[in-house]
Amino acid sequence: MKEIKSISALAACFSQLPGVGRKTALRYAYAVVDMSEEQVDGFCVALNDVKDSVRFCSVCGNFTDAEVCDLCRTRKSDKICVVAYPKDVAAIEKSGAFDGAYHVLHGTLSPMSGRTPDDLNIKSLMARLDGVDEVIVATNPDVEGEATAVYLARLIKPMGIKVTRIAQGISMGSELEYADAVTLSQALGRRTLL
Amino acid sequence: MKEIKSISALAACFSQLPGVGRKTALRYAYAVVDMSEEQVDGFCVALNDVKDSVRFCSVCGNFTDAEVCDLCRTRKSDKICVVAYPKDVAAIEKSGAFDGAYHVLHGTLSPMSGRTPDDLNIKSLMARLDGVDEVIVATNPDVEGEATAVYLARLIKPMGIKVTRIAQGISMGSELEYADAVTLSQALGRRTLL
Numbered sequence: 001m002k003e004i005k006s007i008s009a010l011a012a013c014f015s016q017l018p019g020v021g022r023k024t025a026l027r028y029a030y031a032v033v034d035m036s037e038e039q040v041d042g043f044c045v046a047l048n049d050v051k052d053s054v055r056f057c058s059v060c061g062n063f064t065d066a067e068v069c070d071l072c073r074t075r076k077s078d079k080i081c082v083v084a085y086p087k088d089v090a091a092i093e094k095s096g097a098f099d100g101a102y103h104v105l106h107g108t109l110s111p112m113s114g115r116t117p118d119d120l121n122i123k124s125l126m127a128r129l130d131g132v133d134e135v136i137v138a139t140n141p142d143v144e145g146e147a148t149a150v151y152l153a154r155l156i157k158p159m160g161i162k163v164t165r166i167a168q169g170i171s172m173g174s175e176l177e178y179a180d181a182v183t184l185s186q187a188l189g190r191r192t193l194l
Numbered sequence: 195m196k197e198i199k200s201i202s203a204l205a206a207c208f209s210q211l212p213g214v215g216r217k218t219a220l221r222y223a224y225a226v227v228d229m230s231e232e233q234v235d236g237f238c239v240a241l242n243d244v245k246d247s248v249r250f251c252s253v254c255g256n257f258t259d260a261e262v263c264d265l266c267r268t269r270k271s272d273k274i275c276v277v278a279y280p281k282d283v284a285a286i287e288k289s290g291a292f293d294g295a296y297h298v299l300h301g302t303l304s305p306m307s308g309r310t311p312d313d314l315n316i317k318s319l320m321a322r323l324d325g326v327d328e329v330i331v332a333t334n335p336d337v338e339g340e341a342t343a344v345y346l347a348r349l350i351k352p353m354g355i356k357v358t359r360i361a362q363g364i365s366m367g368s369e370l371e372y373a374d375a376v377t378l379s380q381a382l383g384r385r386t387l388l
Contacts, residue, residue: 004259006247010240016233017222028211030280032241033248033257039210040245044238046204047226051234053200054227063227065198086224 007033059128061104061121062086077101081136082125082152084108084145088138098136103128108144109151117151126155134162141168201227253322255298255315256280271295275330276319276346278302278339286332294330297322302338303345311345320349328356335362 007029014025032040056062057069063086064070071089079100083089089102105120129135135156139145153163169187170179179187201223208219226234250256251263257280258264265283273294277283283296299314323329329350333339347357363381364373373381 004248004257006240006243006259007257010244013233013237013240016225016229018225019218019221024213027213029244030257031210031212032244035210035245037245039207040241043207043241046200046207047234047237049200050204050223050226051229051231054198063198063201063224065200 056104056106059124060102061106061124062089062102071102075099075101077128078131078133079136080125080128080132080134081138083138084140084148092138100136105139105148108139108148110144110147120148122152122155125152129156129159129161132161134164136164136166138166141166250298250300253318254296255300255318256283256296265296269293269295271322272325272327273330274319274322274326274328275332277332278334278342282332292330299333299342302333302342304338304341314342316346316349319346323350323353323355326355328358330358330360332360335360 007026010029010032011022011025014020014028015022020028035043053065054063055065057064057067057072059068059072062069062071071093077100079098080103081092081098081100082103082105083092084105084107086104089104092098092102103121103125105122105125107115107120109115109117109120135152137149137152139148149165153165156163167190168183169190170176170183176184201220204223204226205216205219208214208222209216214222229237247259248257249259251258251261251266253262253266256263256265265287271294273292274297275286275292275294276297276299277286278299278301280298283298286292286296297315297319299316299319301309301314303309303311303314329346331343331346333342343359347359350357361384362377363384364370364377370378
């Protein structure tokens with residue numbers, strides 16, 4: 001069956017979204033046919049609203065629709081939790097375990113993909129370290145996340161500020177049997193006294 | 195974390211798409227923040243293009259951007275394959291096993307959800323049966339699909355037209371062990387001579 005041109009074009013747009021392949025994109029495009037005129041208009045307005053209103057917080061780099069985000073305005077900033085992406089802020093906030101401020105790097109160091117410290121939101125982090133007691137590096141526990149943590153520690157520790165890293169070990173509710181070797185050896189090496 | 199208003203609004207739009215829940219919709223909405231101005235504009239144009247140009251074929255009810263769809267214009271119509279939805283046409287076309295014309299009902303009979311013959315695209319099917327040898331009912335092998343098939347057979351057979359149903363049985367490549375009881379008993383009951 002020859003595909004309808006406008007459907008293919010819309011499917012191409014949908015397939016720019018994360019995790020959307022060709023088949024899903026086509027399914028979405030066909031669903032738009034069934035939408036009302038008002039729904040499609042509303043969709044367009046919403047798309048443009050996001051593009052126009054959402055920017056990065058000038059202090060921490062998280063998403064916001066103001067100059068400075070809610071979290072920066074309301075939280076004490078003596079503890080700063082450094083994460084790679086805005087979605088990591090959302091994950092930590094959901095846990096409710098942290099009540100300090102955040103800083104979003106928008107990536108991690110990666111010599112392989114050519115991401116150097118200049119590509120990350122590090123300058124603005126250094127600019128806000130006055131009066132900060134502790135910087136918690138909450139990047140992912142992978143090679144790039146670890147490299148970023150080590151880099152930040154070397155940069156910040158000489159300023160007399162404590163730099164910490166989120167703990168690594170066995171996840172809550174997981175089974176030893178299925179844990180990978182590196183995680184297991186980390187969990188053993190960093191065992192704590194009961 | 196308080197959610198950004200325009201992000202929530204866009205996520206609500208995305209969650210109207212089939213199979214998109216709240217979490218996926220939010221992920222899509224945040225992805226739009228990273229898109230360029232041009233990409234978002236292109237998205238809007240594509241959405242409106244689909245809404246403006248795609249309609250249902252006046253003969254068979256399938257999606258088209260013309261008055262009559264490609265399949266209706268190019269295929270012989272002595273055999274008509276009746277399906278519930280446009281996506282079923284796409285599935286059969288992909289198999290390459292049918293070279294006749296189609297008719298899309300836009301649903302199946304369902305007394306439970308109040309879908310009667312008047313709600314389906316049946317009138318236009320009756321109007322195109324002149325010179326037709328065979329009507330193949332390719333609705334899904336479930337209660338509603340079967341009911342629709344029986345209804346159509348009662349309606350069309352008296353006109354001297356052959357009405358057939360797609361075969362039911364064990365799927366190619368599947369394992370007997372995992373087949374459900376109804377499918378197995380159908381496969382046994384309709385066994386063919388080797």
